[in-house]
Amino acid sequence: MSATTSATRAITTGRGRPRIAASGPRESILSRAGAMVVMSVFTLYFLVPLWWLVVASTKSRGDLFSTNPLWFADFQLIENIGALFAYRDGVYGRWLLNSALYAGLGGVIATVIAAMCGYALAKYKFPGREAIFNTVLGGVLVPATALALPLFLLFSQVQLTNTLWAVLLPSIVSPFGVYLSRVFAEASVPDELLEASRLDGAGEVRTFFTVSIRLMFPALVTVFLFQFVSIWNNFFLPLIMLRSEELFPVTYGLYAWNSTINQFPELRTFVLVGSLLSIVPLIVTFLLLQRYWRSGLGSGALK
Template sequence: MSIQTAPKPASAPETAERGTALAAPQQRPRTPRQFTSKAVVHGILIVFALYTLMPLTWLLVAATKNYRDLFATNPFALGDFNLWHNLTELFAHNDGIYLRWMGNSLLYTVVGSLLSTLISVACGYAFDKYHFRGKEKLFGLVLVGVLIPATVTQLPLYLLASEAGLVNTYWAVLIPSLVNPFGVYLARVFSEGYVPGEVLEAARVDGAGELRTFASVSLPMLAPGFMTIFLFSFTSVWNNFYGALMMLNDEQLYPVNLGLYAWQKSVYQQPELYPLVIVGSLVAVLPLIVAFLCLQRFWRSGLTAGAVK
């Protein structure tokens, strides 16, 4: 009769080592093809980064030069650091007309973008949450508006503004900026991803009207989407050069980009304007940078709306 003995239990260190060996994933050595692909991707990203940053770098360097150094030195070589002098000349030239242009741009952009974003969010919310006859056909018409370039509509807008007596006024630039078909499209996407129908039904059961539900319940939920659309609209209105060129003749009403264009046309007769155009362009870029940096967390969260269902 044979006697079978029980196997000796493994000690705790041996069990831990065996579990670690089983749990640790086997790392495959990277092949040369993987290293090559990664290097190519990084190289492409570096080229695009340089392509994007080079004009801004040149603008920052050129803003430190006077008229002579702009043409006598290397484009990316610092001058005698006349940035403060150039800024002083910029803000003092022609009784401070540049500050007036900046104020006009801020008025057109902030007021126009806020109203445009609010209208777009309300329209997108309505297209998403309400059912009415011809909704999809009307939304298709909005999408057609996305495909039409803004420059194509400037002449009809000018004729309408002329008939209404709005040419060469603030309203001629503000009113067209309120229409944003792409913002309506984005707002509908954000509404589908951020505002559950159950929450709206609960608000209606509690006795809230439609306007109260939108203002108190839906709009706070759409805050990331609101800021994303606002940034798109802010950038579009700030860079709206052709619309202002068509509508305005009085330089007191110019936005900053149209004012710099007027100076640029005069540099051959007034060479001293050349440094002012450059430093003015640098100052004109700063509001866009500040707006993006302050609202980038909303930008990132808003761009992921609808990505995960």
């Protein structure tokens, strides 16, 4: 038997055609079981708090500590939600709308700006292009909390603190979005297509918004999803920028309620129910955009 024949084994199928059985190391049962155990532990680690939140949101204030914390008692979720939105003339609903405004509008503007910057860095050659891109990459490494105090001082100088702009304007900058847009534009927008568009008389702006942005759409949805989640969960920036309760996002509003639970015990149930409702928009947005999110991340991994 030759070396080639010993490396692979030809197995005759029902039609008489040889089928090559690939030889290689087999995964042991022990390693597979160990991997399943580790994944199960981490799954429980992430899901148990969420399950507790769902169960606790369905209970009354009296049942919250007197019943099993991981199982239901008297199901009062609808009543709790109604009481939450009726409390203090529906201030929680205002917080949800504020978060939707900050995250929705900020995410869209940040996505458009990141797409234009990434496209320019990918398709135009100009002096200092790589230096600018390296600076953008450095911005990805800077935590948002490190920029909060400088932003507060800048907005104080122009008297924009305690306004919608104090939260919205810093949210429209996304260094990661610029990085992902450049990588995706290099991989998905052919130079030949741009030249053909220019020969047809289209300007650079029209070429970008009618041709390039459609090819970059999966990456742009990914950028929007990341930015939307980041703005929605942002806490530290509203903490130092806002003082008026009607401008609070839902994260900061729930924190303010949670800080006064000792003085107002009825807020405990409102904080739990409000926390549960605050993650629903994130789940819905992710489920609607997950297929674009996967393709965008996959294209970004090509480089």
